[in-house]
Amino acid sequence: MKIIKVDHIGVAVNSIESSLKFFAGTLGLKLEGQETVAEQKVTTAFMPVGDTEVELLQSTAPDGPIAGFIEKKGEGVQHIAFLVDNIEAALKELEAKGIRLIDKVPRMGAGGKKIAFVHPKDTYGVLVELCQKA
Numbered sequence: 001m002k003i004i005k006v007d008h009i010g011v012a013v014n015s016i017e018s019s020l021k022f023f024a025g026t027l028g029l030k031l032e033g034q035e036t037v038a039e040q041k042v043t044t045a046f047m048p049v050g051d052t053e054v055e056l057l058q059s060t061a062p063d064g065p066i067a068g069f070i071e072k073k074g075e076g077v078q079h080i081a082f083l084v085d086n087i088e089a090a091l092k093e094l095e096a097k098g099i100r101l102i103d104k105v106p107r108m109g110a111g112g113k114k115i116a117f118v119h120p121k122d123t124y125g126v127l128v129e130l131c132q133k134a
Helices: 016-026 065-073 087-096
Strands: 003-012 033-037 042-049 052-059 076-084 113-118 128-133
Touching: 003 065, 003 128, 016 042, 016 052, 052 065, 065 076, 087 113, 087 128
Parallel strands: 003 052, 076 128
Antiparallel strands: 003 076, 033 042, 042 052, 113 128
């Protein structure tokens, strides 16, 4: 598996609009755009920082994964995403090493990227996302 870079850091928020007051207003990050991924019950907002991004995640439904995360842990860092050269091969390699996967098959995520999550019980409590440009 070849990890190219940290692609983005996902931050779960109750309100993208409200959180932009800090990330864009105070820090001066530039909002690149917003996208709703209906399948994942989330709206995302990406802000580039160098060659990585901050991704704000707002649930679009009370039963969405981001709503569940915020209910359990509050707003904050939800995941770290690594850009890989071949997501299918990376998942097979991790599974062969005994690492539990949330997604054994990649799915489409925001920004037109293929994504898959690794179980945080095997990553020291960090939800790890692998992504690949489609």
